[in-house]
Amino acid sequence: MPTLSLNDRTVSFETGQTILEVAQQNDVVIPTLCHLKEAHATGGCRICVVEVAGSDQLLPACATPAGADMRILTDSPAVRTARKAIIEMMLAAGAHNCLLMDHPQSSWSESQLAIMEQPWHDKICPAHGDCRLQDLAIEYEVSVAGIDQKIDGHPLDDATPMIVRDYSRCIGCGRCIQACNEVQVNAAIPSPYGRREDHPNGWYPLVDYENCTHCGQCLQACPTGALFEKKAFGLATGSEAEKVRTTCPYCGVGCQQWLHVKDDRVIKVTAVEEGAPNLGRLCVKGRFGYDFIHSPERLTHPLIREGETFRKASWDEALDLVAEKFKQIRQLHGPDALAGVSCARSINEDSYQMQKLFRAVFKTNNIDHCART
Amino acid sequence: MFLVIGSNMTEAHPVAATFLKNAVMKGARLIVVDPRRHKLVDFAERHVPIRVGSDIAFANSLMQVLIEEGLYDSAFVDSCTIDFDLLQEKVAGYPPEKAAEICGVSAETIRETARALASVKPLMLCYTLGITEHTCGRNNVVTLANLQMLLGNMGMECGGVNPLRGQNNVQGACDMGALPNVFPGYQKVVDADAREKFAQAWGVPGLPEQNGLMIPQMMEGLTNGRVRGFYIFGENLANTEPDIRKVEHELASAEFLVCQDIFPNETTRFAHVVLPAAAWSENDGTFTNSERRVSRVRTASNPPGEARPNWWIFREIARRMGHAWESDSAREIWDNEISVLAPQLCGIKYARLEGDGLQWPCPDEEHPGTCFLHRDGQFTCGLGIFTPADWTPPAEVPDEKYPLVLSTGRRLAHYHTRTQTGRCEGLNDILGEETADISLADARDLGVDNGEMIKVSSRRGEVTVRANVTREVPPGMVWMAFHFREACANWLTNPAFDPVTLTAEYKACAVRIDRIAAP
Numbered sequence: 001m002p003t004l005s006l007n008d009r010t011v012s013f014e015t016g017q018t019i020l021e022v023a024q025q026n027d028v029v030i031p032t033l034c035h036l037k038e039a040h041a042t043g044g045c046r047i048c049v050v051e052v053a054g055s056d057q058l059l060p061a062c063a064t065p066a067g068a069d070m071r072i073l074t075d076s077p078a079v080r081t082a083r084k085a086i087i088e089m090m091l092a093a094g095a096h097n098c099l100l101m102d103h104p105q106s107s108w109s110e111s112q113l114a115i116m117e118q119p120w121h122d123k124i125c126p127a128h129g130d131c132r133l134q135d136l137a138i139e140y141e142v143s144v145a146g147i148d149q150k151i152d153g154h155p156l157d158d159a160t161p162m163i164v165r166d167y168s169r170c171i172g173c174g175r176c177i178q179a180c181n182e183v184q185v186n187a188a189i190p191s192p193y194g195r196r197e198d199h200p201n202g203w204y205p206l207v208d209y210e211n212c213t214h215c216g217q218c219l220q221a222c223p224t225g226a227l228f229e230k231k232a233f234g235l236a237t238g239s240e241a242e243k244v245r246t247t248c249p250y251c252g253v254g255c256q257q258w259l260h261v262k263d264d265r266v267i268k269v270t271a272v273e274e275g276a277p278n279l280g281r282l283c284v285k286g287r288f289g290y291d292f293i294h295s296p297e298r299l300t301h302p303l304i305r306e307g308e309t310f311r312k313a314s315w316d317e318a319l320d321l322v323a324e325k326f327k328q329i330r331q332l333h334g335p336d337a338l339a340g341v342s343c344a345r346s347i348n349e350d351s352y353q354m355q356k357l358f359r360a361v362f363k364t365n366n367i368d369h370c371a372r373t
Numbered sequence: 374m375f376l377v378i379g380s381n382m383t384e385a386h387p388v389a390a391t392f393l394k395n396a397v398m399k400g401a402r403l404i405v406v407d408p409r410r411h412k413l414v415d416f417a418e419r420h421v422p423i424r425v426g427s428d429i430a431f432a433n434s435l436m437q438v439l440i441e442e443g444l445y446d447s448a449f450v451d452s453c454t455i456d457f458d459l460l461q462e463k464v465a466g467y468p469p470e471k472a473a474e475i476c477g478v479s480a481e482t483i484r485e486t487a488r489a490l491a492s493v494k495p496l497m498l499c500y501t502l503g504i505t506e507h508t509c510g511r512n513n514v515v516t517l518a519n520l521q522m523l524l525g526n527m528g529m530e531c532g533g534v535n536p537l538r539g540q541n542n543v544q545g546a547c548d549m550g551a552l553p554n555v556f557p558g559y560q561k562v563v564d565a566d567a568r569e570k571f572a573q574a575w576g577v578p579g580l581p582e583q584n585g586l587m588i589p590q591m592m593e594g595l596t597n598g599r600v601r602g603f604y605i606f607g608e609n610l611a612n613t614e615p616d617i618r619k620v621e622h623e624l625a626s627a628e629f630l631v632c633q634d635i636f637p638n639e640t641t642r643f644a645h646v647v648l649p650a651a652a653w654s655e656n657d658g659t660f661t662n663s664e665r666r667v668s669r670v671r672t673a674s675n676p677p678g679e680a681r682p683n684w685w686i687f688r689e690i691a692r693r694m695g696h697a698w699e700s701d702s703a704r705e706i707w708d709n710e711i712s713v714l715a716p717q718l719c720g721i722k723y724a725r726l727e728g729d730g731l732q733w734p735c736p737d738e739e740h741p742g743t744c745f746l747h748r749d750g751q752f753t754c755g756l757g758i759f760t761p762a763d764w765t766p767p768a769e770v771p772d773e774k775y776p777l778v779l780s781t782g783r784r785l786a787h788y789h790t791r792t793q794t795g796r797c798e799g800l801n802d803i804l805g806e807e808t809a810d811i812s813l814a815d816a817r818d819l820g821v822d823n824g825e826m827i828k829v830s831s832r833r834g835e836v837t838v839r840a841n842v843t844r845e846v847p848p849g850m851v852w853m854a855f856h857f858r859e860a861c862a863n864w865l866t867n868p869a870f871d872p873v874t875l876t877a878e879y880k881a882c883a884v885r886i887d888r889i890a891a892p
């Protein structure tokens with residue numbers, strides 16, 4: 001196996017791996033923004049640059065193949081300076097005011113004061129506490145206090161039901177484009193032609209709603225607060241919600257999800273990035289179809305029929321009645337006069353328990369479910 | 374290569390479809406066989422738009438070509454299967470010229486498709502309800518298995534016959550024995566040893582010996598007095614079963630009906646007792662997906678009011694009838710009962726399900742789980758048996774009065790009768806009403822504009838619905854879903870059933886379209 005020098009350590013690698021992959025495999029952290037694992041590397045943001053001996057410029061680790069005997073420095077002063085410049089540029093290019101919140105308003109620039117007036121900016125950025133750009137700004141000690149930020153002239157797309165696209169916080173990384181085109185293969189975000197510099201009025205990944213399935217893969221991929229979920233807006237920031245892993249309740253694919261829970265409510269769903277079988281993907285139902293559980297129309301207590309209507313009952317009363325009636329019917333007409341339909345949506349343990357009730361207690365095999373729909 | 378037949382994957386199983394699309398982008402080949410020109414067709418090298426319900430004729434004809442031209446996998450057939458001669462005899466009756474008339478595609482198309490299928494290995498075949506929801510559903514499935522055995526595509530990664538399960542836990546409900554003929558783990562109730570085993574485990578003197586009733590028989594039983602006490606757990610039968618009018622009459626006839634659900638719905642209207650259940654994220658438990666992967670479901674929030682877990686409710690009823698069940702949590706039910714009693718699940722315990730779950734069969738606690746069945750031609754019953762079947766037409770075919778075929782399915786943004794998705798903010802905005810999808814040609818002939826309200830009627834009922842004129846559906850077909858009550862396709866569908874599985878023919882019945890607006 002070929003080897004190379006990574007921060008003065010000799011490590012081996014497989015031909016075809018990128019510098020980023022070799023670093024990750026050796027627990028060396030290189031920051032990334034535009035890199036999306038399942039898509040082709042664009043080398044667009046350049047935050048992942050590293051120093052390679054013999055090369056006169058810094059090279060993007062995500063897009064550069066590892067070579068035998070390369071000597072790589074991932075955190076040299078030159079690398080840090082370059083990264084810092086990129087972060088400064090990105091912060092200045094948009095309405096990123098999250099890190100200002102700890103500073104007195106007297107130190108804010110005019111543009112920064114104006115940000116608060118814009119739609120969806122009355123609350124702190126929805127990505128706060130879970131934003132790659134913010135993390136990097138903190139790590140590389142880039143301050144935004146008092147700088148002039150470009151807050152005007154960015155498009156805002158908040159007309160669709162699920163996702164708000166606030167391009168004033170878009171860093172142009174292109175991950176949403178790749179998530180849509182290469183991961184979900186929906187081709188709903190045509191790539192703006194060329195590089196950011198070629199678009200003096202802004203480089204914005206706008207959506208073609210003809211093809212959009214509202215799967216939210218772009219949302220999952222966005223490293224900043226540019227794309228966020230409308231109905232979760234303002235409900236919790238980064239670490240406030242607890243994450244619970246579960247399985248999607250809709251189709252037979254069985255996607256793995258994180259439920260974001262705060263105050264006994266599920267406020268958002270994201271995909272488990274590396275989890276099988278869905279590897280970080282969800283569809284519109286899995287990602288946005290969670291709030292039915294908190295609907296005010298839920299059944300909250302047992303009901304017993306009285307003529308044409310129902311009245312509330314206690315569990316004891318309702319269950320006694322069910323047991324009594326079923327016993328009676330069994331006595332008069334035999335156990336096969338009872339029948340039940342189980343639920344193909346509910347957990348295994350429920351179906352097991354229901355068939356056990358019918359077989360062991362009622363003494364009939366009249367148990368089925370909608371296996372066929 | 375992939376063969377997708379009778380499956381509108383991009384809408385019904387969107388995430389599975391993304392992996393298929395990824396593979397195609399990387400160069401895999403895809404053939405789609407479906408009456409509708411749905412989204413996946415954009416990715417296919419070949420779309421074969423066979424008529425609704427002609428699948429067996431089509432597949433038999435493919436096999437006739439494969440045998441006649443010597444394109445099948447004779448090594449696999451010789452060593453891993455039996456009854457090839459029966460198959461050969463049967464499919465001889467389906468030369469492409471004959472099948473072409475039934476399927477509405479040319480004989481040449483059938484020949485070319487057969488050759489394409491034989492040209493690449495492995496071939497993965499995926500199907501959904503487009504195959505099973507017919508009066509000949511079971512025969513459709515065995516015919517596709519015949520095809521894959523003939524091509525030698527069984528027991529290998531990326532091969533096989535892969536049903537994509539409609540509901541999230543259909544696989545699990547079957548595995549758990551929520552079926553009239555089997556205990557958990559597919560152990561037959563007519564088998565005395567199996568009964569003895571479960572009687573012991575459950576601490577009862579004996580268990581019923583006869584297979585029970587399937588849903589359609591239960592429903593019939595409600596009107597003739599055979600079934601008097603009916604317990605519906607979590608299914609909105611009044612909207613999901615074919616022919617709503619008939620179903621509602623049946624439900625209303627129940628002497629005592631118990632409904633256990635999370636919302637009031639069209640079915641609970643008929644109940645005598647309604648029991649409020651905890652929902653998906655209010656429970657610990659497990660689901661089993663289409664690839665037989667058992668994954669954890671975890672509690673994220675508390676149920677509202679007095680709603681309780683379903684397993685608790687069943688346990689309480691058992692207690693009131695003199696049975697004290699020990700297991701007192703989903704975990705105990707799984708670890709101490711299910712995984713002890715179902716041989717395929719013996720190795721699966723909650724402690725092992727923390728990450729990505731496990732795929733059964735998983736016979737012991739060291740076993741890593743099984744990704745694909747029938748490895749190297751090992752079938753559960755020894756050799757693969759060819760089970761040839763004849764094509765039969767749908768129970769109701771178009772005629773002068775009802776000249777169009779109605780086929781049904783689901784749409785992306787909603788799920789079934791919307792008891793859940795209809796209550797999620799935003800999903801109704803993405804898709805707010807039902808439409809009847811019709812072809813450009815039929816729209817022209819009928820003088821119907823896109824977006825116009827029309828009347829669709831069958832021998833059983835009629836609905837008023839907005840016309841959606843699209844090139845997705847072929848002439849002669851109307852396509853609808855069952856997400857919205859008023860325009861629910863099941864006012865129209867035919868309660869005709871496969872004789873073996875009693876699956877209803879949701880995919881084909883005869884309808885007519887009339888304009889409402891005065892011209």
Ligand code: SF4
Pocket residue numbers: 095096097098099125126127128129131132133134169224225226
């Ligand atoms: S996108 Fe990130 S950096 Fe920008 S305001 Fe939001 S949290 Fe801060």
Ligand code: SF4
Pocket residue numbers: 179180181184186187188189207211212213214215216217218219
């Ligand atoms: S929601 Fe899905 S389809 Fe729509 S733009 Fe985002 S990734 Fe593409």
Ligand code: SF4
Pocket residue numbers: 169170171172173174175176177205218221222223224226227
């Ligand atoms: S919207 Fe988000 S993912 Fe897309 S380019 Fe902008 S920052 Fe990147």
Ligand code: FES
Pocket residue numbers: 031032033034035042043044045046047048049060061062063
């Ligand atoms: S992460 Fe490597 S160039 Fe953006």
